[in-house]
Amino acid sequence: DECPALIPAAVKSSLSNGACPLPIDNASGPWPAAVSPWTHRPECEYTADRTAKYCVYTNSRHGSHGWSLISSPETAADSVRFLDIPFIPSRLNASREADPLYRILDIPGKGKGLVATRRIRPYEELLLDYATIVVDIAFTTNVPSILGYRLLRAAVDRLADPVSVLELGKSNDFAQDDVENVLRTNAFHTSLGGIPHIALYPTVSRINHACKPNAYTRFMEDKLQVSVVSARAIEEGEEITISYIALGQTWEERQNKLRQWGFNCTCSLCTASKAEIAASDARRRHIESLWTQAAQAFQAGKPYHALRFTRQIIKLLPSEDLFPMYAEQYGNMARIYFVLGDMENATKYATMMLETLALQGDIDSVRPEHYEEVWRRFKNGEELKI
Numbered sequence: 001d002e003c004p005a006l007i008p009a010a011v012k013s014s015l016s017n018g019a020c021p022l023p024i025d026n027a028s029g030p031w032p033a034a035v036s037p038w039t040h041r042p043e044c045e046y047t048a049d050r051t052a053k054y055c056v057y058t059n060s061r062h063g064s065h066g067w068s069l070i071s072s073p074e075t076a077a078d079s080v081r082f083l084d085i086p087f088i089p090s091r092l093n094a095s096r097e098a099d100p101l102y103r104i105l106d107i108p109g110k111g112k113g114l115v116a117t118r119r120i121r122p123y124e125e126l127l128l129d130y131a132t133i134v135v136d137i138a139f140t141t142n143v144p145s146i147l148g149y150r151l152l153r154a155a156v157d158r159l160a161d162p163v164s165v166l167e168l169g170k171s172n173d174f175a176q177d178d179v180e181n182v183l184r185t186n187a188f189h190t191s192l193g194g195i196p197h198i199a200l201y202p203t204v205s206r207i208n209h210a211c212k213p214n215a216y217t218r219f220m221e222d223k224l225q226v227s228v229v230s231a232r233a234i235e236e237g238e239e240i241t242i243s244y245i246a247l248g249q250t251w252e253e254r255q256n257k258l259r260q261w262g263f264n265c266t267c268s269l270c271t272a273s274k275a276e277i278a279a280s281d282a283r284r285r286h287i288e289s290l291w292t293q294a295a296q297a298f299q300a301g302k303p304y305h306a307l308r309f310t311r312q313i314i315k316l317l318p319s320e321d322l323f324p325m326y327a328e329q330y331g332n333m334a335r336i337y338f339v340l341g342d343m344e345n346a347t348k349y350a351t352m353m354l355e356t357l358a359l360q361g362d363i364d365s366v367r368p369e370h371y372e373e374v375w376r377r378f379k380n381g382e383e384l385k386i
């Protein structure tokens with residue numbers, strides 16, 4: 001029961017006098033327009049205690065793969081705005097379609113993965129991906145599984161190409177259903193109107209984990225999009241990798257975290273010789289302890305000690321390829337100099353931090369108001385994050 005084409009936002013708002021879209025569910029009017037802008041009639045299930053209802057909403061033409069959302073009727077009504085974000089393949093995507101930067105290939109011991117088709121410069125945006133399935137976490141815990149699996153299956157079957165989702169990696173030992181397994185193996189946490197959800201990004205899902213990754217993800221929760229950016233130069237034929245866990249951890253900490261993802265890591269760092277792993281762990285522990293000492297010294301009113309520790313951290317970061325930690329450490333240097341009243345050095349390090357954030361794509365460009373924001377936060381003792 002597919003609906004007619006999506007009603008354009010301009011028409012929709014004149015129809016409803018600009019009011020918010022009303023919640024709809026499986027009992028909404030019989031005609032297709034009653035469930036617009038969704039292309040399919042929602043299917044719903046109640047929680048075990050029957051106090052809440054969750055439905056699957058699909059627009060099979062949104063983005064590159066279509067979009068299915070399993071959520072409450074209220075969250076779905078609030079999420080209609082995502083359908084108004086026009087899907088115009090970016091210049092990047094359009095030119096890359098003819099000449100993509102990556103190819104999906106079999107990677108020994110890891111299933112499929114992404115491999116660079118040419119040399120990629122540091123901080124290049126490699127791909128842009130759209131969430132294709134988004135699920136409210138409360139649905140997964142509160143709706144009885146048998147009923148829930150029915151909605152999960154509908155969420156996939158209504159997409160333009162269900163197979164592209166069903167054939168994604170499945171490595172979760174606890175999942176009892178195929179779609180559940182795909183989600184548990186591949187989905188990321190996200191927030192929809194402040195409510196915790198998980199989101200599946202089909203292309204990013206093909207990127208394997210490495211403990212010294214050469215790329216990182218930038219989530220744009222307000223658009224349900226994610227882009228992947230190179231953290232350093234990537235050579236032609238090299239696998240593109242991201243880290244599924246926080247950077248900088250030791251071998252044992254990493255194995256514990258990754259086991260929860262359902263696999264034993266076979267990245268180059270985890271399969272290095274015992275001696276190399278021990279040396280890497282020692283460097284990582286050293287960086288962490290310097291960080292603790294820097295924070296303690298700063299709090300104890302010993303800024304010169306804090307400076308010394310932070311300088312050492314900055315020197316050690318490249319030894320473990322921890323490039324994404326630079327911005328934070330430059331920020332710490334700027335904060336210490338600020339407290340010392342040395343505005344020349346505070347500005348120098350604030351500039352290094354902002355330039356790094358701009359390179360990483362966290363901010364568009366370095367602008368005067370960014371400095372004002374940094375000084376304001378330092379004055380108020382707020383956590384440093386732009």
Ligand SMILES: C[S@@+](CC[C@H](N)C(=O)[O-])C[C@H]1O[C@@H](n2cnc3c(N)ncnc32)[C@H](O)[C@@H]1O
Pocket residue numbers: 109110111112113168169170171185186204205206207208209210261262263264265266267
């Ligand atoms: C998000 S998927 C990545 C794409 C997946 N290889 C595929 O074929 O669709 C995550 C799964 O890939 C495999 N994987 C990813 N990184 C790995 C690594 N460093 N070592 C071993 N297996 C890995 C595991 O099976 C993991 O559950």
